[in-house]
Amino acid sequence: xxxxEGILPTTILATGGLIALTGTIIGLMxxxxxxxxxxxxxxxxxxxxxxxxxxxxxxxxxLVLNGLVGILLGWACFPAILVALLLQALFFQFGGIxxxxxxxVIMALPALIFYFLCKPLINSKTGYLxxxxxxxxxxxxxxxAGILVAVCLALAGKSFFPAAKxxxxxxxxxxxxxxxITLFIIQFLRKVKPEMINPSIT
Amino acid sequence: MLEETFSHGNSIIHKADPRAKLITAxxxxxxxxxxxxxxxxxxxxxxxxxFLFMARLAKFKVLKRLVLVNGFIAFLxxxxxxxxxxxxxxxIWKLEISLAGIELAGIITLKGNAMLLSIxxxxxxxxxxxxxxxxxxxxxxxxxxxxxxxxxxxxxxxQEECNRLTTAAKIRGFVxxxxxxxxxxxxxLLAMVLIKSFERAERVYQAMLLRGFHGKFYxxxxxxxxxxxxxxxxxxxxxxxxxxxxxxxxxxxxxxxxQ
Numbered sequence: 169x170x171x172x173e174g175i176l177p178t179t180i181l182a183t184g185g186l187i188a189l190t191g192t193i194i195g196l197m198x199x200x201x202x203x204x205x206x207x208x209x210x211x212x213x214x215x216x217x218x219x220x221x222x223x224x225x226x227x228x229x230x231l232v233l234n235g236l237v238g239i240l241l242g243w244a245c246f247p248a249i250l251v252a253l254l255l256q257a258l259f260f261q262f263g264g265i266x267x268x269x270x271x272x273v274i275m276a277l278p279a280l281i282f283y284f285l286c287k288p289l290i291n292s293k294t295g296y297l298x299x300x301x302x303x304x305x306x307x308x309x310x311x312x313a314g315i316l317v318a319v320c321l322a323l324a325g326k327s328f329f330p331a332a333k334x335x336x337x338x339x340x341x342x343x344x345x346x347x348x349i350t351l352f353i354i355q356f357l358r359k360v361k362p363e364m365i366n367p368s369i370t
Numbered sequence: 371m372l373e374e375t376f377s378h379g380n381s382i383i384h385k386a387d388p389r390a391k392l393i394t395a396x397x398x399x400x401x402x403x404x405x406x407x408x409x410x411x412x413x414x415x416x417x418x419x420x421f422l423f424m425a426r427l428a429k430f431k432v433l434k435r436l437v438l439v440n441g442f443i444a445f446l447x448x449x450x451x452x453x454x455x456x457x458x459x460x461x462i463w464k465l466e467i468s469l470a471g472i473e474l475a476g477i478i479t480l481k482g483n484a485m486l487l488s489i490x491x492x493x494x495x496x497x498x499x500x501x502x503x504x505x506x507x508x509x510x511x512x513x514x515x516x517x518x519x520x521x522x523x524x525x526x527x528x529q530e531e532c533n534r535l536t537t538a539a540k541i542r543g544f545v546x547x548x549x550x551x552x553x554x555x556x557x558x559l560l561a562m563v564l565i566k567s568f569e570r571a572e573r574v575y576q577a578m579l580l581r582g583f584h585g586k587f588y589x590x591x592x593x594x595x596x597x598x599x600x601x602x603x604x605x606x607x608x609x610x611x612x613x614x615x616x617x618x619x620x621x622x623x624x625x626x627x628x629q
Contacts, residue, residue, distance in 0.1 A: 172482060196517075208571075213563050222556055261490060331446055352554050
């Protein structure tokens with residue numbers, strides 16, 4: 169899901185950095201003082217969740233859950249994902265510093281878009297509409313991330329086209345599993361802690 | 371699992387002012403990201419190796435880390451030599467390997483690793499709480515550093531909670547497989563982790579308020595920007611500018627001038 173250091177040209181890095189900065193500033197401004205601990209601890213929870221490997225056939229994938237981050241945190245998904253990626257770069261050197269902005273946009277932008285698209289469905293009282301909405305968010309946020317990775321690589325030059333295509337195809341099984349898991353998580357939360365689903369940070 | 375493998379040590383780099391390290395690393399990384407000649411990228415790698423050497427980190431651990439994070443670059447090596455148009459170097463099974471493709475993949479590998487090594491030796495050598503305070507004293511908004519510090523603080527706690535739930539599932543005979551039952555179990559487990567985190571956050575904030583929190587964590591550690599820090603930062607700045615110049619002059623083209 170991340171692009172590593174040294175691959176993308178300066179213009180893409182700068183554009184990604186600017187979009188990520190704008191998103192993060194808006195996210196921080198919409199976050200009240202008392203919400204910061206909550207966003208921080210939820211970010212830690214998502215970080216831990218992304219370390220879980222889910223089996224698929226003979227192999228396994230690790231969860232991304234950016235769709236769920238969007239549903240539960242709204243605009244705060246930008247600073248939350250930025251912090252999570254920064255910590256990943258510092259702990260494991262996954263991703264990197266110059267690509268931090270691009271990687272944040274890759275994960276957070278689709279999360280935010282699908283949060284706004286699916287908000288009416290997720291807020292509806294009907295069980296199956298909520299189910300459809302959360303599946304679409306989980307599925308779409310990973311689809312969007314896959315498309316953005318492929319677009320970034322393709323913009324880096326024609327020679328990256330084949331690699332970009334393979335990455336996009338590799339995302340298809342992940343999308344489906346993310347959709348299913350996001351659906352189950354939201355159903356569980358609705359039963360047990362419904363107030364978590366409507367973020368006040370919107 | 372979440373160890374800060376490189377943050378402790380006794381080297382010049384570990385003792386340097388975290389703010390100076392952060393800024394020099396940023397300048398070096400951002401300039402290296404713009405390089406697009408083989409020679410400049412190789413020079414950047416040498417500069418970053420000097421820093422790695424100065425940080426005196428366990429070499430085996432650094433090497434292991436590099437192998438792990440070079441996965442994406444290795445993946446690109448599968449494509450770039452074939453997909454880049456240019457003069458054919460040689461042919462395997464009717465696939466043409468181009469010189470330009472090898473050069474592109476080589477530049478990416480060299481500068482990518484230069485940047486990774488500088489992150490390891492200049493940024494990961496600062497413990498994250500100290501880095502948070504360094505960011506704060508560099509005028510990064512308080513809300514952001516607070517978010518970073520709280521996330522860092524609770525990673526281990528939540529990791530432990532998640533492990534407890536996983537163990538409980540295992541004891542009840544849960545074996546993960548490719549089926550809906552597995553996905554539902556993981557989803558319920560994660561939902562439980564999220565709920566516990568949400569509830570913990572309320573308690574944490576109340577505890578913070580009780581202790582007089584108003585918007586910022588304070589640190590007792592005072593940063594000291596010494597003469598050594600100044601010298602290292604300036605030489606690093608000059609090195610980075612040199613890289614830019616080297617890249618601008620584009621050595622192979624320069625050779626053509628002399629012919």
